[in-house]
Amino acid sequence: MSESVLKSLSGPVVLLGAGKMGGAMLEGWLKLGLPADKAVVLDPNIPAEAAAALAARGVAVNPALADIPAPCVLLLAVKPQVAPDALPQLSPLVGPGTLVVSIMAGRTLAFMSGIFGAGAAIVRSIPNTPAAIGRGVSVCVPGPNVSSAQRDLATALLGAIGIVEWIGDEGLMDAATAVSGSGPAYAFLLAEVMAEAGAAAGLPPELAARIARATVAGAGALLDQSDLPAATLRQNVTSPGGTTAAALGVLMNETAGFGPLMVEAVAAATRRGKELAG
Ligand SMILES: NC(=O)C1=CN([C@@H]2O[C@H](COP(=O)(O)OP(=O)(O)OC[C@H]3O[C@@H](n4cnc5c(N)ncnc54)[C@H](OP(=O)(O)O)[C@@H]3O)[C@@H](O)[C@H]2O)C=CC1
Numbered sequence: 001m002s003e004s005v006l007k008s009l010s011g012p013v014v015l016l017g018a019g020k021m022g023g024a025m026l027e028g029w030l031k032l033g034l035p036a037d038k039a040v041v042l043d044p045n046i047p048a049e050a051a052a053a054l055a056a057r058g059v060a061v062n063p064a065l066a067d068i069p070a071p072c073v074l075l076l077a078v079k080p081q082v083a084p085d086a087l088p089q090l091s092p093l094v095g096p097g098t099l100v101v102s103i104m105a106g107r108t109l110a111f112m113s114g115i116f117g118a119g120a121a122i123v124r125s126i127p128n129t130p131a132a133i134g135r136g137v138s139v140c141v142p143g144p145n146v147s148s149a150q151r152d153l154a155t156a157l158l159g160a161i162g163i164v165e166w167i168g169d170e171g172l173m174d175a176a177t178a179v180s181g182s183g184p185a186y187a188f189l190l191a192e193v194m195a196e197a198g199a200a201a202g203l204p205p206e207l208a209a210r211i212a213r214a215t216v217a218g219a220g221a222l223l224d225q226s227d228l229p230a231a232t233l234r235q236n237v238t239s240p241g242g243t244t245a246a247a248l249g250v251l252m253n254e255t256a257g258f259g260p261l262m263v264e265a266v267a268a269a270t271r272r273g274k275e276l277a278g
């Protein structure tokens with residue numbers, strides 16, 4: 001489904017902001033068959049080398065706005081803080097056939113329809129960086145003017161980089177951002193602190209880093225491939241009276257363990273999302 005939708009778009013997909021997320025998404029679309037001449041990148045700060053590489057593949061990089069045909073999709077992938085300056089100039093591009101997809105943390109549907117008009121079809125979504133290897137998670141909420149064909153289109157675009165979850169309540173987006181949008185950072189931090197703890201326990205630091213990284217990656221792959229709940233996979237490691245039980249006694253402490261700490265971390269990220277709403 002994704003491939004045929006991406007190959008038969010009537011107008012271009014315009015990407016505003018070709019950074020880490022926007023760039024990963026563009027690669028996913030091109031891989032899945034979006035014709036390069038249907039992709040337009042707008043990013044005044046794109047490094048010259050990256051711009052040349054995209055142009056060589058047929059992607060239009062920073063054309064004059066007046067030269068861009070009516071877009072099928074306008075993907076907003078700039079930082080939320082630059083949105084008030086960067087978005088209004090794009091308003092003339094947004095016509096009745098344009099789906100606006102935002103991946104900006106915090107920025108609300110109301111903020112975007114304030115710029116693109118109350119009739120604009122807008123999807124607010126939050127992807128994550130495993131998108132770079134096609135293993136992203138995107139949580140999306142549709143605005144009121146999004147047709148079912150446009151919802152399919154958004155599913156195809158975001159499905160090109162991983163799984164897509166739709167929600168109906170925009171009020172949940174900041175919490176979703178705190179879990180799946182920011183979540184990869186928590187997993188990477190786990191690899192970092194396990195390596196540091198291994199070094200503190202006497203392992204050569206480079207060996208500690210290697211085995212910590214491979215362990216987090218392997219556990220993630222097992223979680224992915226197994227049908228068992230995470231709790232069962234954890235229990236399968238935990239021999240009664242053994243080493244894991246000793247560690248989990250610390251990590252699962254009811255007041256100072258991972259659980260309450262993660263609740264605090266997700267609450268902090270959720271609060272920040274609300275602040276970024278502007
Ligand atoms: N990184 C992540 O894990 C996730 C990010 N997001 C969201 O994605 C968006 C982008 O994040 P991320 O990719 O990490 O950030 P990046 O900074 O990597 O990407 C943003 C890009 O936009 C460029 N830019 C700055 N100003 C403009 C402008 N006026 N017009 C066009 N492009 C401009 C930036 O250039 P320069 O850097 O030189 O300023 C940069 O290349 C954010 O809104 C973020 O909330 C959502 C989910 C996950």
Ligand SMILES: O=C(O)[C@@H]1CCC=N1
Nearest residue numbers: 104105177181182183
């Ligand atoms: O840190 C951020 O604000 C963005 C949104 C989710 C992941 N990165």
